[in-house]
Amino acid sequence: MPLLRIRNLSVDFATASGAFRAVDAVDQDMETGEILAIVGESGSGKSVSMLALMGLLPWTATVTADELSFDGHDLLNIAPRARRKIVGNDLAMIFQEPMSSLNPCFTVGWQIKEALRSHLGLNRKERHARAVELFEQVGIPDPEKRLSAFPHQLSGGMNQRVMIAMAIACKPKLLIADEPTTALDVTIQAQILDLLADLRRDTGMGLVLITHDMGVVAETAERVSVQYAGQKVEEQPVGALFATPHHPYTGALLDALPERATEKKLPTIPGVVPGQFDRPAGCLFSPRCKFANDKCRSTPPPPLGADMGYARCFYPLNANERIAS
Amino acid sequence: MLNYVLSRLLTFIPTFLGVTLISFAFIRVLPGDPIMVMAGERGMSDERYAELSAQLGYDRPMYAQFWEYLTGVLQGDLGNSFVTKRPVWDEFFSLFPATLELSLCAMIFAMALGLPAGVIAAVNRGKFFDRALMSTALVGYSMPIFWWALLLIIVFSGNLGWTPVSGRIDLLYYFPDPTGFMLIDSIASGQKGALVSALRHLLLPTIVLGTIPLAVIARQTRSAMLEVLGEDYIRTARAKGMSPGRINGIHALRNALIPVITVIGLSVGTLLAGAILTETIFSWPGIGKWMVDSIFRRDYPVVQGGLLLIAVMVMVVNLTVDMLYGIINPKIRKR
Amino acid sequence: MDDALSTEAEMVHARPGRLREFWFYFRENRGAVIGLWIFAAFAFLALFGPWIAPHDATAQFRADTLVPPFWQEGGSWKYILGTDPLGRDMLSRLIVGARYSFFVGVVVVSIAASGGILIGLIAGFAPQWLDSIIMRIMDIILAFPSLLLALVLVAILGPSLTNAMIAIAIVLQPHYVRLTRASVLSEKQKDYVTSARVVGAGYLRLMFITVLPNCLAPIIVQGALSFSTAILDAAALGFLGMGAQPPTPEWGTMLAEAREFILRAWWVVTFPGIAILVTVLAINLMGDGLRDALDPKLKRS
Numbered sequence: 001m002p003l004l005r006i007r008n009l010s011v012d013f014a015t016a017s018g019a020f021r022a023v024d025a026v027d028q029d030m031e032t033g034e035i036l037a038i039v040g041e042s043g044s045g046k047s048v049s050m051l052a053l054m055g056l057l058p059w060t061a062t063v064t065a066d067e068l069s070f071d072g073h074d075l076l077n078i079a080p081r082a083r084r085k086i087v088g089n090d091l092a093m094i095f096q097e098p099m100s101s102l103n104p105c106f107t108v109g110w111q112i113k114e115a116l117r118s119h120l121g122l123n124r125k126e127r128h129a130r131a132v133e134l135f136e137q138v139g140i141p142d143p144e145k146r147l148s149a150f151p152h153q154l155s156g157g158m159n160q161r162v163m164i165a166m167a168i169a170c171k172p173k174l175l176i177a178d179e180p181t182t183a184l185d186v187t188i189q190a191q192i193l194d195l196l197a198d199l200r201r202d203t204g205m206g207l208v209l210i211t212h213d214m215g216v217v218a219e220t221a222e223r224v225s226v227q228y229a230g231q232k233v234e235e236q237p238v239g240a241l242f243a244t245p246h247h248p249y250t251g252a253l254l255d256a257l258p259e260r261a262t263e264k265k266l267p268t269i270p271g272v273v274p275g276q277f278d279r280p281a282g283c284l285f286s287p288r289c290k291f292a293n294d295k296c297r298s299t300p301p302p303p304l305g306a307d308m309g310y311a312r313c314f315y316p317l318n319a320n321e322r323i324a325s
Numbered sequence: 326m327l328n329y330v331l332s333r334l335l336t337f338i339p340t341f342l343g344v345t346l347i348s349f350a351f352i353r354v355l356p357g358d359p360i361m362v363m364a365g366e367r368g369m370s371d372e373r374y375a376e377l378s379a380q381l382g383y384d385r386p387m388y389a390q391f392w393e394y395l396t397g398v399l400q401g402d403l404g405n406s407f408v409t410k411r412p413v414w415d416e417f418f419s420l421f422p423a424t425l426e427l428s429l430c431a432m433i434f435a436m437a438l439g440l441p442a443g444v445i446a447a448v449n450r451g452k453f454f455d456r457a458l459m460s461t462a463l464v465g466y467s468m469p470i471f472w473w474a475l476l477l478i479i480v481f482s483g484n485l486g487w488t489p490v491s492g493r494i495d496l497l498y499y500f501p502d503p504t505g506f507m508l509i510d511s512i513a514s515g516q517k518g519a520l521v522s523a524l525r526h527l528l529l530p531t532i533v534l535g536t537i538p539l540a541v542i543a544r545q546t547r548s549a550m551l552e553v554l555g556e557d558y559i560r561t562a563r564a565k566g567m568s569p570g571r572i573n574g575i576h577a578l579r580n581a582l583i584p585v586i587t588v589i590g591l592s593v594g595t596l597l598a599g600a601i602l603t604e605t606i607f608s609w610p611g612i613g614k615w616m617v618d619s620i621f622r623r624d625y626p627v628v629q630g631g632l633l634l635i636a637v638m639v640m641v642v643n644l645t646v647d648m649l650y651g652i653i654n655p656k657i658r659k660r
Numbered sequence: 661m662d663d664a665l666s667t668e669a670e671m672v673h674a675r676p677g678r679l680r681e682f683w684f685y686f687r688e689n690r691g692a693v694i695g696l697w698i699f700a701a702f703a704f705l706a707l708f709g710p711w712i713a714p715h716d717a718t719a720q721f722r723a724d725t726l727v728p729p730f731w732q733e734g735g736s737w738k739y740i741l742g743t744d745p746l747g748r749d750m751l752s753r754l755i756v757g758a759r760y761s762f763f764v765g766v767v768v769v770s771i772a773a774s775g776g777i778l779i780g781l782i783a784g785f786a787p788q789w790l791d792s793i794i795m796r797i798m799d800i801i802l803a804f805p806s807l808l809l810a811l812v813l814v815a816i817l818g819p820s821l822t823n824a825m826i827a828i829a830i831v832l833q834p835h836y837v838r839l840t841r842a843s844v845l846s847e848k849q850k851d852y853v854t855s856a857r858v859v860g861a862g863y864l865r866l867m868f869i870t871v872l873p874n875c876l877a878p879i880i881v882q883g884a885l886s887f888s889t890a891i892l893d894a895a896a897l898g899f900l901g902m903g904a905q906p907p908t909p910e911w912g913t914m915l916a917e918a919r920e921f922i923l924r925a926w927w928v929v930t931f932p933g934i935a936i937l938v939t940v941l942a943i944n945l946m947g948d949g950l951r952d953a954l955d956p957k958l959k960r961s
Binding site for chain 3: 336339340343344347351460463464466467468469471472473475476478479482483594595597598599601602605616617620621623628632635636637639640643
């Protein structure tokens with residue numbers, strides 16, 4: 001049984017001008033100890049699907065799915081009280097903005113011990129010992145002193161380490177990292193990614209890495225799921241994805257990497273992700289796709305098979321080579 | 326933190342001087358001659374007038390008079406009341422506990438109802454409870470409290486006969502008042518029924534004086550909570566699996582309290598203004614009634630001294646609020 | 661791409677004027693619209709009160725003192741809301757009284773706002789030392805509880821409605837100074853002010869034509885709120901005997917006159933208070949609506 005199993009997950013937001021579909025029929029599986037990267041531009045719904053899993057969406061959101069299960073629990077129809085026993089315990093998440101994700105009114109020690117008390121029921125002494133241990137584990141120097149610091153007294157990188165310590169406090173089976181490095185300096189980014197990879201290796205937890213940075217994906221992930229406008233358009237192991245992308249969108253994303261540039265000028269993807277009012281009738285990527293024809297524009301393509309990376313495309317890239325070889 | 330306190334204290338000095346100057350100047354331009362008021366109905370001879378004028382220092386230049394007043398103020402000498410002949414300073418502090426007791430009760434009443442109401446309204450944003458609560462709060466905020474007092478008297482004292490109309494305690498109780506707080510003294514006296522009587526006298530004035538702060542606190546708490554509930558750290562708390570009660574009551578409220586405390590502190594001036602009306606209507610023997618009576622009696626030293634002491638009181642409270650702000654909001658403390 | 665462009669072009673074409681846009685947001689707030697209607701009725705009564713009132717507001721019908729409202733035992737349609745202890749018609753006095761409260765609101769807000777905006781603009785543009793002096797003076801005025809300061813001022817000037825208005829205006833004015841200065845200081849940072857300065861706009865032009873219009877939104881909201889504060893304070897002063905003097909049918913003064921009858925004739929106390937409450941409530945409702953409509957931060961995205 002997979003650790004995480006999502007089938008046909010959709011999320012709609014009620015807005016003043018009607019419903020907006022942020023996540024559209026997404027399937028996803030995850031095994032214990034795996035690193036999955038979810039990649040896409042801003043607004044592609046990659047965070048929303050994970051927030052739906054955590055039950056953190058605002059009340060304007062409606063979540064529908066055929067299946068949404070984690071570690072044998074049905075998270076779709078779970079009671080709030082039962083969900084709170086899992087969330088923050090077996091299933092943890094860290095966010096993009098470490099500075100604003102920690103409560104400014106409480107010391108970081110208080111915030112980390114709070115989770116230890118409610119989920120593990122440790123006493124005061126055990127909580128303190130565990131908090132010190134966690135801070136050491138995430139590489140915060142002088143943990144005894146730092147525990148009594150307020151978030152604004154620490155740097156962004158330090159705060160993200162605190163967030164990670166808080167997330168792994170109860171030894172989760174799955175950690176979701178939502179753009180954990182986007183708000184940080186480049187040098188800190190690599191440290192945080194290394195830390196996450198090390199923690200995964202040491203604890204054996206699964207790691208979902210949400211990012212828009214293909215460089216991060218290449219360095220860290222094992223399997224990659226590419227999302228576009230709320231849909232999963234392709235999924236492959238990281239090596240295969242970089243070698244033979246099947247969906248034109250993945251191809252375009254890879255072409256936009258500076259390391260892969262063949263011409264003087266870096267290729268870009270023209271246009272933006274469709275929003276609420278300019279959603280195309282056919283393939284969602286068709287307005288920006290250089291290969292699109294009338295069929296693409298009128299009919300939405302269904303996902304292809306595993307050999308084509310589940311690509312939602314009528315004319316997948318690198319299809320002939322695979323057949324030829 | 327020390328620098329912060331010192332800089333706040335430094336701005337206190339010019340404001341204090343200005344407040345002293347204003348309360349001094351007001352009385353010098355008040356119509357009517359203070360000395361003639363002292364003389365009362367009997368009138369006085371020109372020699373006696375000159376003698377009194379010299380005695381009170383009114384014949385000397387203004388700046389000298391102000392200097393004398395200022396040095397007097399710093400030594401706690403605000404002159405004597407024309408009417409009672411007692412020092413203004415003593416009168417103020419013998420009446421002050423009554424006003425303080427009433428104001429504290431009103432504030433406790435306002436906070437005890439306003440904070441939970443604001444939190445519950447914010448959590449149930451847009452639902453019936455929220456709308457009903459906020460409409461009520463707006464009515465309370467718009468309330469002419471002198472009329473509200475009369476209305477409560479009609480219902481509770483007139484129709485129902487539950488509460489007395491004036492004073493702090495029934496006349497049949499008499500006991501020493503070492504603290505000046507009727508609730509404490511009535512318990513200390515050991516007389517049966519004294520505390521109940523004091524409480525019944527306190528009930529309506531507390532509600533009247535607390536109404537506007539209650540409305541302000543409820544509205545402010547709601548909007549502060551709404552702002553805080555959208556913050557990232559609330560999402561983090563939810564991601565930790567904390568219960569809604571804990572998130573709203575601890576994580577969010579602690580942050581929402583920062584602006585609310587400011588509002589509560591700033592409403593002390595409003596509270597004293599309200600105390601003037603409330604004390605006048607309920608014949609509550611406190612500072613507010615004392616000031617109004619003195620204004621009508623043209624008791625200049627009392628008006629002057631009372632104005633100054635009340636202003637200083639408001640300034641001290643505002644300063645305290647600033648300090649408190651530092652304790653609640655760690656970001657300020659560090660500076 | 662084409663589609664996106666054309667919709668944008670349409671949007672530009674149909675972009676509503678500022679007033680229409682304001683009305684759109686204002687209308688969404690039902691309470692604010694109700695408040696506006698009540699305020700309109702209040703203004704109407706203020707302007708035409710004496711011609712609408714069924715009786716002369718000061719006429720004393722000595723035969724009919726303390727007549728209850730028409731629905732109560734002993735009441736009649738002649739005096740719809742009853743009469744006061746001197747036999748004057750309550751309804752007529754309330755209708756005519758509207759003009760005093762309205763007048764107080766208009767005059768106080770005009771004086772306080774124009775003075776406050778001017779001083780606030782000066783403080784915002786002045787060198788540091790002048791700014792500090794102005795703001796310290798405002799701190800000093802704000803240290804006194806507003807009603808107490810107004811009470812003492814009226815005692816100095818002599819009790820009358822005019823003096824009450826002056827006193828309240830002086831007490832309310834520091835709020836405008838602070839508000840104007842704060843928005844001037846934040847607007848001054850912006851690029852459009854710098855560019856106006858670069859092309860050589862003088863100080864007066866910068867103050868009144870470049871910066872002031874962009875600071876108006878919070879000042880307008882404050883105007884609505886202090887309109888209601890002015891009415892409340894004037895009524896309180898009248899109630900304490902320091903505002904309008906009898907037999908003026910000012911609502912606060914009416915309450916003061918009626919105080920001794922509270923346990924015998926509920927209507928002489930209840931109706932003036934309701935008149936004050938409803939008026940102030942309507943203006944505050946409007947003020948909330950104004951704030952929501954004018955404050956872009958709160959607008960729905």
